[in-house]
Amino acid sequence: MPQQPASQPSPLDPRSASRRRFLGATAVTAASGLVTPKAFGAVHSGGSEKLRIGLIGSGGRGKGAVSDAMNAGKDAVLVAMADAFSDNVEAAHKELSATFGERVQVPEERRFAGFDAYKQVIESDCDIVFLTTPPGFRPIHFKAAVDAGKHVFMEKPVAVDAVGIRQVMESARDAKDKGLAVGVGLQRRHDDLYNKMVERIWDGALGDEVLYTRVYWNGGGVWTRPRTSEQTEMEYQMRNWYYFNWICGDHIVEQHIHNLDVSNWIKRGHPVKANGIGGREVRTGKEHGQIFDHHAVEFTYADGSTMMSQCRHIEGCWSQVSEFAHGVNGHCNLGGGMFYDRSGKATERVRKQGENPYVQEHIDLQKSIKDSAPLAEGETGAVATMTAILGRLATYSGKIVEWDQAIESDISLAPSTYAFDADPPVLPDDQGRYPVPVPGVSNGWTA
Numbered sequence: 001m002p003q004q005p006a007s008q009p010s011p012l013d014p015r016s017a018s019r020r021r022f023l024g025a026t027a028v029t030a031a032s033g034l035v036t037p038k039a040f041g042a043v044h045s046g047g048s049e050k051l052r053i054g055l056i057g058s059g060g061r062g063k064g065a066v067s068d069a070m071n072a073g074k075d076a077v078l079v080a081m082a083d084a085f086s087d088n089v090e091a092a093h094k095e096l097s098a099t100f101g102e103r104v105q106v107p108e109e110r111r112f113a114g115f116d117a118y119k120q121v122i123e124s125d126c127d128i129v130f131l132t133t134p135p136g137f138r139p140i141h142f143k144a145a146v147d148a149g150k151h152v153f154m155e156k157p158v159a160v161d162a163v164g165i166r167q168v169m170e171s172a173r174d175a176k177d178k179g180l181a182v183g184v185g186l187q188r189r190h191d192d193l194y195n196k197m198v199e200r201i202w203d204g205a206l207g208d209e210v211l212y213t214r215v216y217w218n219g220g221g222v223w224t225r226p227r228t229s230e231q232t233e234m235e236y237q238m239r240n241w242y243y244f245n246w247i248c249g250d251h252i253v254e255q256h257i258h259n260l261d262v263s264n265w266i267k268r269g270h271p272v273k274a275n276g277i278g279g280r281e282v283r284t285g286k287e288h289g290q291i292f293d294h295h296a297v298e299f300t301y302a303d304g305s306t307m308m309s310q311c312r313h314i315e316g317c318w319s320q321v322s323e324f325a326h327g328v329n330g331h332c333n334l335g336g337g338m339f340y341d342r343s344g345k346a347t348e349r350v351r352k353q354g355e356n357p358y359v360q361e362h363i364d365l366q367k368s369i370k371d372s373a374p375l376a377e378g379e380t381g382a383v384a385t386m387t388a389i390l391g392r393l394a395t396y397s398g399k400i401v402e403w404d405q406a407i408e409s410d411i412s413l414a415p416s417t418y419a420f421d422a423d424p425p426v427l428p429d430d431q432g433r434y435p436v437p438v439p440g441v442s443n444g445w446t447a
Helices: 060-072 086-103 117-122 135-147 162-178 192-202 233-239 257-267 357-370 378-397 403-407
Strands: 051-056 076-083 111-113 128-131 151-154 182-184 210-219 273-279 294-300 306-313 320-327 330-333 338-340 346-349
Touching (some): 060 076, 060 086, 117 135, 128 135, 151 378, 192 330, 257 320, 257 378
Parallel strands (some): 051 076
Antiparallel strands (some): 294 306, 338 346
């Protein structure tokens, strides 16, 4: 495998991302002599090259990612779409067509539905594949896209179990070998304010070292969708994917990953162990599947420093989505752009400039493809996801969980068969309730 130049940080070291726009570099460059795919696709009659997007996962995040990519570059066009459900495809096609007009070039024969619909998008003439399905499918889709030689943008998280994480890591290495660009939807790494704040921390604004971090995603929770009489159990869980670990990973993985990743970014690595508490206090209905409504985790890094983490889905409680870092000189609020001394007095405000980070991540990705210097964010996305999985294992089991032990697990949460008439990995009891992990009893992976 081509080796990264010694002068550049590793894929786990976010200095590569933070300096990208200021130094005109990408996170990881292709090795000398590596043959890369053509930057953008076929030259149209107007003389301009187009970046042809194939969308896999046509729900809200898929529509959002395509919109961000279209706003990032006028040469981006949508040429193929897929989703497990045809109604999602048609609704997304209608909405995107109304917004972007002729840049949505997806006739009926390139709109696909079903579990295997991703294959048809990948087989199309798209240059880049957007993977925006629920995360349980990400390892399968990512491997298929890389094997086919496609550039990739994939949403976070990138897996729900260690088996999937290892598959993503392998596919990320294959993508590097092929010179394929891989972007991951951890948009804070493309946010001007966060980049400046991390740079200031690394430059010593908090002292010689970061002693601990605090990260939060506390809110009221997300949607539920009612069961209908004609649905199979598989379709019901697919429609309500947020509440089943085989497809979502719990909200600590699906949502809190953003905040956990910021701490990893600051620390230039990942935790080596975690312990935590969590449970279901309020969101306990049948419609809430099997996930917890709160998690509190203490992660420990190799240098002994800690990350204290909270995420909660309970209305009427303290809401907070933020990240803080503490050192001997004081602390900072990264999203707020503020530094404080040890007495709590504000000492510095960092101002944000530049593009919306959801758009900026696509600007950076498209530029890397044009410049044949492809982004390589797959490993970073895998490490961030595994950090969140580690936290889930700690809260579900109630035990201290080591990173090395967790990432080597061969427990897969995936179903044995992907079909609407097949059984998903978890089934309700005769009261319609699903198995829920019990700390002290559960092994962390399963209930």
